[in-house]
Amino acid sequence: MPETEHDLATMTWEDAGDRFLVADGVVVPTGSTEQHSVHLPLSTDSLRADHLSAALVEAAPDHDLALLRAPTLPYGYSEHHMAFPGTVTLSQDTYKRALIDVGASLAEHGAERVVFLNCHGGNTEALALARDRLNRDHDTTAHVVHWTDHGRDELEEHFGDGWGHAGDHETSFVELVREDLVKADEKQPQNAKDLPETTSWTYFSDVTELGGLGDPTNSDPEFMAQVVEHTTERILEALNEDIENGW
Ligand SMILES: [Zn+2]
Numbered sequence: 248m249p250e251t252e253h254d255l256a257t258m259t260w261e262d263a264g265d266r267f268l269v270a271d272g273v274v275v276p277t278g279s280t281e282q283h284s285v286h287l288p289l290s291t292d293s294l295r296a297d298h299l300s301a302a303l304v305e306a307a308p309d310h311d312l313a314l315l316r317a318p319t320l321p322y323g324y325s326e327h328h329m330a331f332p333g334t335v336t337l338s339q340d341t342y343k344r345a346l347i348d349v350g351a352s353l354a355e356h357g358a359e360r361v362v363f364l365n366c367h368g369g370n371t372e373a374l375a376l377a378r379d380r381l382n383r384d385h386d387t388t389a390h391v392v393h394w395t396d397h398g399r400d401e402l403e404e405h406f407g408d409g410w411g412h413a414g415d416h417e418t419s420f421v422e423l424v425r426e427d428l429v430k431a432d433e434k435q436p437q438n439a440k441d442l443p444e445t446t447s448w449t450y451f452s453d454v455t456e457l458g459g460l461g462d463p464t465n466s467d468p469e470f471m472a473q474v475v476e477h478t479t480e481r482i483l484e485a486l487n488e489d490i491e492n493g494w
Pocket of ligand 1: 283291292367
């Protein structure tokens with residue numbers, strides 16, 4: 248797990264107190280512990296949250312932003328992956344409350360902003376509710392940044408629109424930061440069923456046998472390194488713009 252000089256986890260409470268006084272916000276990385284097909288580890292989303300949040304807080308000073316970083320929340324909402332061993336899910340309600348409690352704690356110490364950096368789609372709804380609650384009831388401004396949304400255009404241009412869970416994008420990323428955790432011999436294109444048009448499917452095991460979508464054999468870690476750099480810049484620019492506009 249990458250360490251930065253902006254990590255609350257490695258500071259004393261006195262140092263943290265000093266840093267809260269001058270920080271523009273605290274980044275809370277949100278991941279998951281869930282299956283990522285037969286070639287990627289259960290920690291894939293949490294690994295992404297760890298590394299991408301480190302990149303974000305380290306690049307922030309170049310954008311005149313001072314960001315602190317809270318530890319990654321390694322559990323999220325993953326009910327739709329529970330058919331696969333090792334997946335751990337919080338209930339929607341527990342997860343929402345955990346997000347609010349983390350944000351409220353940071354607000355109590357003076358965090359001007361709480362920036363959730365999310366790396367798992369299943370977390371989206373609970374994050375939206377928690378953000379609204381924090382904004383209404385606590386003395387802080389909560390933001391939710393879905394990392395992939397800010398890299399989507401670049402990823403689609405390179406990988407096509409068929410990328411998905413444990414596909415070329417996520418495989419490229421884990422190969423970039425923890426190649427030792429990728430089972431290269433197990434990478435294979437996934438045969439997902441056509442998704443229904445008039446209802447939403449519930450479990451990943453309903454649409455894919457191995458748990459993945461897309462084609463991990465197209466992975467490209469060098470390209471991913473560029474996407475990380477560009478996306479980090481875009482997120483910091485977007486954050487600055489929101490702050491300038493009074494959000
Ligand atoms: Zn994932």
